[in-house]
Amino acid sequence: MFSIVQAMGNPNRDQEYLGKLQDYYADYRSIPSYAVIGDMLGMASKSAVSALIKRLTLAGYVEMTPDKRLAPTKRFFERELADFPIPAGMPAAANDAMSESLTIDEYLIPKPSNTIMVRVKGDSMIDAGIHDGDIAIVEKRHAASVGDIVVAVVDNEYTLKELGRDRQGYMLLPHNADYAPIRPQEGLEIFGIMVGLVRKYR
């Protein structure tokens, strides 16, 4: 077998180097020259950097563009997803058994072309863990099932609610005791269904 980890000579060291490269790229959206990389990583020679880049290329973290410029690959942006409890050793150990790699975008947005993000306003869904200021990932479509959290058009306004139904027909259910269910007068237009949530702290 030939795993990613094995492709990198000294996993720990290279993982650390990769981390610094990722941080730099996060700041500047560009990969610096070998000289600068060496400087950044504490290497005194470009040949060491050259070797490192070869290893990272083999491992699939970076690649050459058709113009022979160094560029990050998809894997460059992936993160480890660990389950509780976190193993004692920690620093993002590449343990395939209990962790998988993915980017958040990939995880939440399977169909980019008809997915939009909407900032949530108000507390009407707070009991569903959807807070004011959160970002809802919404997949646009006109059909929804009972129980889905949907973005619907009511009275020319967009609202985020759970789609409910009883003998009298469809309705929109807030998740907050202070709000009452909404029974649309003249039909209910579904704009899309909520497929994900993103919240940022601080």
Place this chain on the structure above:
Amino acid sequence: MFSIVQAMGNPNRDQEYLGKLQDYYADYRSIPSYAVIGDMLGMASKSAVSALIKRLTLAGYVEMTPDKRLAPTKRFFERELADFPIPAGMPAAANDAMSESLTIDEYLIPKPSNTIMVRVKGDSMIDAGIHDGDIAIVEKRHAASVGDIVVAVVDNEYTLKELGRDRQGYMLLPHNADYAPIRPQEGLEIFGIMVGLVRKYR
């Protein structure tokens, strides 16, 4: 006055050039050399490219990294963000939500090498809108402030709680009436602080 548009000599032309650069960057996550850019845009001389880059820099679409490497700015990605087909009435909210970021990863993870994702177990934080199965974005560090939601080590186990404090010292506050605050016996080890949350429906 001095507007962005005025900063670009021939707006239409430069806009077209910018578009091609954006397309290239979308493909390879890297900006090619002046020679290649010229080739790509149908320019025969690098001096023309040099001038173009000066204009784009002035207009705020690209910039030089501290290492004098060309890199896209936030504004460089404007098009893709503005492209969201936002229906009338669906306020700029969608834009404003992440206006400064191209991807959710970028939005939530400023320090990739320091950040891990952990799947939340249990509902001890459910009143803070953190549910079982959600993914917590955790920035690793040992210092935290009261009020932060932290991943702490208690009895050799990792927990996610709010960091609290009273006269008797620090403690960990669940957000669920069924759970009691935790007062660590022998010191409190902070593993990291929660900086983001990601949830996927269905």
Place this chain on the structure above:
DNA sequence: TACGATAGAGAACATTCGTTCCATAAGGGT
């Protein structure tokens, strides 16, 4: 402890980089 593999230092090298200067073509505005 000795061995083998490998990361890294250091220097030399051809290539490519982006800048700069000047000349020319193309528009836009009066």
Place this chain on the structure above:
DNA sequence: ACCCTTATGGAACGAATGTTCTCTATCGTA
């Protein structure tokens, strides 16, 4: 039609790039 600004072509140049080679230090393993 004129001028004046500006985009582009073309060539020359010094600086910086990444590769390659040899040599040394380090670390894991037998």
